[in-house]
Amino acid sequence: MVVGTSFMDIEETRTQFKKTGKKAVPAASFEQNVQANRDFLKKSEFLSDLLENLQPHLNNIKKVRCVAIGNFQEDFPATFQFALLLEIIDHINNETSRDILISLYDPIFTENEMHYLESLGDKWVIQENFSEINTSDYKSVLYFLPHAPLDLTERILASECPHLWLANNMISHTDRYTKAKLFEKYPHLGKLVHYLQPNLVAETKKQDGADDFTAFIPKRKRKNKNNSTKLKVKIPDIDYGSIATKFTSCKILTDFDEGKYLKERPWINSFSDLTLHAIGY
Secondary structure (H helix, E strand, C coil), X not given: CEECCCCHHHHCCHHHHCCCCCCECCCCCHHHHHHHHHHHHHCCHHHHHHHHHHHHHHHHCCEEEEECCCCCCCXXXXXXXXXXXXXXXXXXXXXXXXXXXXXXXXXXXXXXXXXXXXXXXXXXXXXXXXXXXXXXXHHHEEEEECCCCHHHHHHHHHHCCCCEEEEECCCHHHCXXXXXHXXXXXXXXXXXXXXXXXXXXXXXXXXXXXXXXXXXXXXXXXXXXXXXXXXXXXXXXXXXXXXXXXXXXXXXXXXXXCCHHXXXXXXXXXXXXXXXXXXXX
């Protein structure tokens, strides 16, 4: 079933959905490729880690929302990502003895891909606009956004209530921006990164303060150090409270052993930087 496929604002910038470093899917049939990819995933530490961290949430999950997966019948990374989606869905269905709804959208889906999704049954919906916009049942949806652009991420955070968020690591995916610039361009995303950062800052301070030894600093170096301190620009405080958001917290459930489970595997860069987050309300 196709629901609302215009999505004009995203269509105008559809190239932002496309993956970098694409590799064509081999000549074997799509079904064969997907099954081979699923076989690789079943044996991986990556999938085991993901399913283990999803386990406490399975009874709550009624829907999977997948956006920006790309041309899953044509592109190597997207085919692997689609295989992961199938593994997640099968695991939830088997563990809970019920069929969940799968809502997908990407403006670059081909006609063949849309026909294929429609052939999977009435639990698979091609859906431009997602209806989960309140916090009453926010735990019921697992979001899967492989390599989504930041503007799409910001739009979803602003208009919907995602809880389980399987996507690029929010910190590393935005580290090219200063905190001020990130908050200016993507305020909702900046606020979530702010929620994640205190743990890292506290850990850094703990490590820095582990040694109470004070090294001797020559007088000339002390003078130069004092001068350099005077030249430092004070970073303005960011008022994260000025942005009204429904979410109140964010934590990382797993980053797959700091990404080690994702590197140098048959899927190449299909899951680079993938992280499972939990956004609280």
